[in-house]
Amino acid sequence: MLSRNAIHRVSSAARSTLKLNRTLATEATPSFAAPKTNVNPAYDEALKLIAQDKEYRYSMLKKVEKELAKVKKANNSPTQKQQLTRLQQLAIDLQVKAELNDPEVQWRFRNGMRDMNRPVHRYMVEREFQKDRKSKLLERVLQMRVCPDILEQFDPTAQVIVEYDGNSVQEAGIFLQPGETVKPPTVSFVNFHEETKLYTVMMIDPDVPDQERQTYQQQCLWLNTNVPLSTTQPVVSGGDTILPYVPPHPQKGTKYHRYTILILEQPSGKIEVPSVEDKRFDTRSFIQQYQLSPRGVSFFREVWNEDVSRIYADILKEREPVFGKPPKASKYLEDVGRKSKKYLLL
């Protein structure tokens, strides 16, 4: 359970999912108070029009459902599958458009009472992501070069919400403190499919120095495969943990590290991953090997502070490396005031 203080710091989107996931029943939710009718004629007429449209669409929906039942009965039709998907799409479209203009639905959506069981709310959340959040996310991902560094640019389909105990990644790329991220986060992927699909969830740090090769390497800090997710179960839990969570530990002497959480769909179902080496992890070849398709991304940044030393000592139980630029020999001055020899006599 989050403290009151913590809730205030969470963004509205995160707040909505919080409510959605846990506290819908426990917190006293305000009920919708419809504006008084018979005061403003325009409002009354608007309500009438909306109600008419709703009625019409529901009558159409009934017809579509009858047609659906008929198509389901007909077994020997070669186009049955196509017809079914088209009719189902039409039915969902009708349901969404019938409810979309309802003042109460709009009010509930705006006040964070989102019910992902309802097609209309799913539609609204998806539209909000596509219209508003996606461009911001992509901007951050491209500006901070997460995309070419870890994997190619892709089209995220839904929002990834990362919540650490009392802190959440509201916007991709914010700075967190290493002390705040010691325990594993609650990751939720706000997807829109009713059926359960399997995903791979991983956390990558692409900024670990590789001293041998004099370059950077990727380190996989967390790897879960076969995580079942659906629109009513967006929180990452269960599945097979290949690499248990290692707290982010940006090394001393390095610049900021981008801790990236990737959500990858497993289109061909369950996958078997033998043990993987977390150091020198290659995300691109991993994705190719298991034929995964990236669906969501989020990341935060961290720099070194004293907590990292504690993580090294207590959790990793390693000697903490300290990085820095190699000392540069002065070209011109050897001892005090004396110029070094340009040519050495061998």
Next chain:
Amino acid sequence: MIARTLPRMLGKGAHLSRSFATSIQARAPLVSSNYRIASGIVLSRTPQITRDSTPFEKAYFDYSEKLERQSAIPLPADFYFKKGSLAERRWKEDEAARMKAMADPKLSLSEAVKETQVKQEDADVTTQMNKFETGSRLSEADKKNDIKSLNRALQRTLYLIVKKPRDQHAWQFPQGAVEEGEYLHDAAERELEEECGKNMDVWFVGRQPVGHYAYKFPEDHVAKYPGATGAKVFFMKAHVFAGQCNPDNKEVVDFAWVTKDELPNYVSPEYFNAVKDMLSDL
């Protein structure tokens, strides 16, 4: 090649049909695969006035007008009106009525002003004389339900239908057989003039038909006039801008201007089904 020669051919055809218009019986009707080809005319009078706004539209316009006024820059009345003038007094009356309407959501701004203006006009003789005259949205023909008048149903599109001297399928759009060597649009123009007289200002929209209708002749008709078992009617679209239909009382004995909704009262269901899609709803 065809494209270049056709206009010339067409010109010739038009010329021929015009010269033969005086001697109608000179030519045989065109028959193709046992169907006589006919050209029908959908003569329409477009809506003369805007349609009535729905209750929601009206309420929405009033609402947005008030919202607009709330955010508008106030009029510097001293700049526009001379102190103590009639114009200033009137404007002040209007303004007071508007302020009253702003407080009452059920009263619209334009209606409030209209009321004061009526009062002002009653009081003033000069304004009565200079009053701008407008026609009524509901015409006399509507009240009398005169289906021959073109002043009726001003919000709707009217179509001309004519009555042939027979019992069955008497009412239909004006139509006539296309003659050998004649084109559809020529035949349409000729037929309209023959059946409905010259006193109409008509514009034919194009040369392409907007719809068609095929039917079989009754058997006794076929026995009497062999050569064709049915007819194919291609409808040509036209607009009327002035004038009135004068039936020739030979081929056509009566006429009416009707809307799409009224058409089923006159024609058979098959005929209506064949033509309904090419007519405007409003």
Next chain:
Amino acid sequence: MSLFARTGRLSLSRQQLLRAAAPAPVTGGSGDQRLEIIRRVLFEQPTRETPNLEGEALQQHETIERAWKLHQNQERERRNRELEKKFRKMSAAMNELEKTSDRLFKAAIVKSRHITFPREMKIPTETPSPQGWNHDYTPPVEVVPAKNS
């Protein structure tokens, strides 16, 4: 609370505006005060402020705007359906004409070289003309130029 019941409360910029619109105080008779008014009318045009709705009024406003969009959508769909029906009918007629007679079809697809549009064509107005329809139209008499023999 009604949206328009709070007309008495005015924002700062609106108050300034009203002051600008009010007659300028008479100052010692030097200069024409009308010039001051003209200056204000011509140059002091602050931006129009949008009414800040809140609470119930805002909820009502949003519902009304939604309904208006819905209404426009319905109208557009109705119009498109009608146009599509007309188009299908026309295309069916042209197909039939092509099958019936090649000569008539070719004549129908030719565009006239003199595309004309009648200036008598009018769009609907709010009220009809007070004269009403001209039922007594007669076509203008053609003036045939006298032939010189």
